[in-house]
Amino acid sequence: MAGIELRSEAFTDHTPIPRRYTKDGQDVSPPLQWSGPPEGTREMVLLCEDPDAPSGRFLHWLVTGIDPQSRGMGADQLPPGGEPHTNDFGDRGWGGPRPPAGDEAHRYMFRLYALPEHVTVPQHASADEVHQLVDKRQSASGTMVGLYQR
Numbered sequence: 001m002a003g004i005e006l007r008s009e010a011f012t013d014h015t016p017i018p019r020r021y022t023k024d025g026q027d028v029s030p031p032l033q034w035s036g037p038p039e040g041t042r043e044m045v046l047l048c049e050d051p052d053a054p055s056g057r058f059l060h061w062l063v064t065g066i067d068p069q070s071r072g073m074g075a076d077q078l079p080p081g082g083e084p085h086t087n088d089f090g091d092r093g094w095g096g097p098r099p100p101a102g103d104e105a106h107r108y109m110f111r112l113y114a115l116p117e118h119v120t121v122p123q124h125a126s127a128d129e130v131h132q133l134v135d136k137r138q139s140a141s142g143t144m145v146g147l148y149q150r
Contacts, residue, residue: 004142005035006112010075017108017146021075023098024150029061032079033072037114038139041068045113045134046079049127050097052106057127059088060095060108064121068114086124097148105149114140 010030011017019025037044044066050058067081078084078093089095099106113134121133 004037004112004114004140006032006110006142006144007034008032008110008144008146011146013144015147016105017097017148022096022148025096027094027096028076029094029096030146031073031075031077032110032112032144034112034142036071037068040116041114041139042117043081043115043119044068044070044079045115045119045121045130046082047109047111047113047127047130047134048094049109049111050099050106051109052099052103054100059125059127059130060097061087061093062121062125062130064119066112085121088126097146099148099150101150103149105147108146108148110144110146112142113138 008030021030046063048061062085063082065083066079070080073079084093087095116139
């Protein structure tokens with residue numbers, strides 16, 4: 001399976017996410033850039049989840065319908081063509097990290113999926129439901145991990 005390189009100018013893979021992008025800061029989404037998906041990609045899906053949350057996978061961000069010709073977006077922006085979904089805070093769009101105080105650093109998994117067909121994702125889908133819909137359908141994906149601790 002092909003890979004997509006996912007990166008950010010705000011932090012690098014497996015390093016701390018700056019406070020600006022968290023609930024403790026301005027809670028704006030981080031800038032992201034990515035390499036091109038495979039030929040035949042119809043749409044891309046962006047997911048950010050915290051697998052270390054006490055309640056299980058916590059959905060921080062879900063954006064569907066991303067234009068496969070796009071190569072990124074700036075801070076506090078949506079990817080071109082992207083449709084934001086409701087996160088586990090109950091808000092539509094980005095909901096920055098806010099792990100319990102005193103926990104070890106949580107991992108925030110940013111995943112970009114290339115899909116050869118359009119997939120309908122419910123507006124209030126959980127991270128598990130998103131994985132069920134896209135994991136087997138993807139033609140490529142990229143992952144970047146940010147860390148945050150309070």
